[in-house]
Amino acid sequence: xxxxxxxxxxxxxxxxxxxxxxxxxxxxxxxxxxxxxxxxxxxxxxxxxxxxxxxxxxxxxxxxxxxxxxxxxxxxxxxxxxxxxxxxxxxxxxxxxxxxxxxxxxxxxxxxxxxxxxxxxxxxxxxxxxxxxxxxxxxxxxxxxxxxxxxxxxxxxxxxxxxxxxxxxxxxxxxxxxxxxxxxxxxxxxxxxxxxxxxxxxxxxxxxxxxxxxxxxxxxxxxxxxxxxxxxxxxxxxxxxxxxxxxxxxxxxxxxxxxxxxxxxxxxxxxxxxxxxxxxxxxxxxxxxxxxxxxxxxxxxxxxxxxxxxxxxxxx
Numbered sequence: 001x002x003x004x005x006x007x008x009x010x011x012x013x014x015x016x017x018x019x020x021x022x023x024x025x026x027x028x029x030x031x032x033x034x035x036x037x038x039x040x041x042x043x044x045x046x047x048x049x050x051x052x053x054x055x056x057x058x059x060x061x062x063x064x065x066x067x068x069x070x071x072x073x074x075x076x077x078x079x080x081x082x083x084x085x086x087x088x089x090x091x092x093x094x095x096x097x098x099x100x101x102x103x104x105x106x107x108x109x110x111x112x113x114x115x116x117x118x119x120x121x122x123x124x125x126x127x128x129x130x131x132x133x134x135x136x137x138x139x140x141x142x143x144x145x146x147x148x149x150x151x152x153x154x155x156x157x158x159x160x161x162x163x164x165x166x167x168x169x170x171x172x173x174x175x176x177x178x179x180x181x182x183x184x185x186x187x188x189x190x191x192x193x194x195x196x197x198x199x200x201x202x203x204x205x206x207x208x209x210x211x212x213x214x215x216x217x218x219x220x221x222x223x224x225x226x227x228x229x230x231x232x233x234x235x236x237x238x239x240x241x242x243x244x245x246x247x248x249x250x251x252x253x254x255x256x257x258x259x260x261x262x263x264x265x266x267x268x269x270x271x272x273x274x275x276x277x278x279x280x281x282x283x284x285x286x287x288x289x290x291x292x293x294x295x296x297x298x299x300x301x302x303x304x305x306x307x308x309x310x311x312x313x314x315x316x
Contacts, residue, residue, distance in 0.1 A: 012223030034237030045075035048084035140166035147174035232286030
């Protein structure tokens with residue numbers, strides 16, 4: 001399969017992977033609202049190794065509505081990565097596969113996966129090779145600015161000869177988690193080291209203005225990965241494209257967001273049934289955060305059990 005990353009118009013705007021968030025319904029909403037590439041929730045390679053049907057279901061996608069779609073793996077065993085890659089390539093057939101070297105969450109890090117792999121140079125190489133050798137799909141990686149004494153530049157220099165196609169770099173260190181200072185200089189430095197590969201900047205991007213500022217300051221990078229900044233505003237992708245093109249962007253009022261929230265709820269119900277109605281609650285809180293006088297509204301929305309109930313509360 002050809003490398004789809006080279007087909008996407010730059011700057012590339014990607015929905016970065018988030019556990020419990022970037023399911024098929026949310027990915028479809030983000031694609032409709034301007035995302036060029038969408039990532040799955042993190043999938044445990046060991047679950048694939050032990051033939052978990054639940055994990056296979058986790059990474060299924062809508063081929064018509066989620067182009068381009070990347071499945072993200074986490075784990076620490078190269079053999080498990082190899083088998084997971086074979087299974088996903090054959091049964092799921094996404095557009096790409098990604099390896100997580102950046103997650104700082106206790107559950108992942110404590111397992112020896114995610115960001116815990118960055119200092120383990122030999123193992124990191126083995127994992128990337130195991131994935132690349134077992135698929136024809138383009139392979140990408142997600143890393144952090146650094147952890148302890150190793151930074152992202154040192155990590156990339158150790159693997160730059162391997163045939164991965166793309167790297168998304170979260171500009172915060174492991175120690176910075178999700179609130180520390182974001183270093184986009186390191187992203188630009190890495191692009192110079194692997195100029196033949198796609199390099200995306202990630203971290204703290206939550207407004208069109210901030211996205212434009214980063215792209216203008218670091219014109220060598222190929223695009224942005226957006227995660228927490230998109231919560232409650234999947235239209236941010238569209239706004240970024242508008243501000244790049246014309247210097248301004250359309251604002252979203254309560255009515256527009258309400259319509260989008262209902263569409264999201266309908267997709268979640270279609271893909272997950274009653275479980276989806278439970279999962280939409282957190283999204284509804286994000287959608288209506290910041291509007292004056294909506295505290296009571298949000299209290300009602302966290303108890304919804306159906307799309308009809310959401311429509312009633314939002315008066316749609």
